[in-house]
Amino acid sequence: MNNNKVKILKTEILSDNWYTLNKVTFEYQKNNGTLETQSREAYDRGNGATILLYNKESETVILTKQFRLPTYINGNADGMMIEACAGLLDKDNPEECIKRETEEELGYEISDVKKVFEVYMSPGSVTEILYFFIAEYSKSMKINDGGGLEEEQEEIEVMELDIEKALEMIDLGEIKDAKTIMLLQHVRLKGIL
Known part of the structure; x- marks a missing residue:
């Protein structure tokens, strides 16, 4: 620096x-x-990583739904947000972090992840760099129900959505999370889904 x-x-x-x-x-x-x-x-708040799991055959993606207090304070009626899986790096490198978070939050064990970019999400006030990943998933990779860790007070709903439905949810204002919108648009613009 x-x-x-x-x-x-x-x-x-x-x-x-x-x-x-x-x-x-x-x-x-x-x-x-x-x-x-x-x-x-x-x-x-440290740096983080996020991932969008996608399935080419079924044309689906895996997202999460959870309560986010700051959005509730700022007018999001129930405080629930639909998001891509994400987490703070802690002491891990971005790839190890996102593999761990994918297992904890989504219940999928993945090995092949692809970093697509890294972003300062709010550079005027937050130091965080967020590392963006995508990975293909299949039903055989599901090892548990996900949902997050109780000791981290996580209560995460796992959602499997058709890619067209997920993109429509952006237009309808049902998906308002920046990292999620960026990842969904990435897989569409790059012709992945």
Whole structure:
């Protein structure tokens, strides 16, 4: 992390409950050469990975449905979100993380995953990079019911949807999660499904 136009002057922890919210004061050299002191808050929740499982033969995808408090607070009537499987890396590399999350949340044991891109999901306020994967699945890969981990207070419904239905759900506003929309559009634009 070296940018000659930026000099970090001070970092203050504003909150360290669930993840870390920092206030960073820095000096920034503008394009005209002048220096400006700025302060920004940056939420550090770690990096994550997400995956879309797809089946070419049945033209289906596996998604999850779970309660998300921030969406409820912001007007999502029941707080439920339909999403692609995802999780924080913790200390794993992205590929190992997403294999673990796929088993915990979806109940599928996968071995071949393909990284398609990585994205800063909210670069104005969150430090997280999200690694996006896709993988083909079959019924034979199902090893448990999924649903997440009780000790992580997860209660996840696993959904197998026709790709056309999933894409229609975006248009109808039933799928509003950015990572999920990006992955569904990726498999369509690339001709995978």
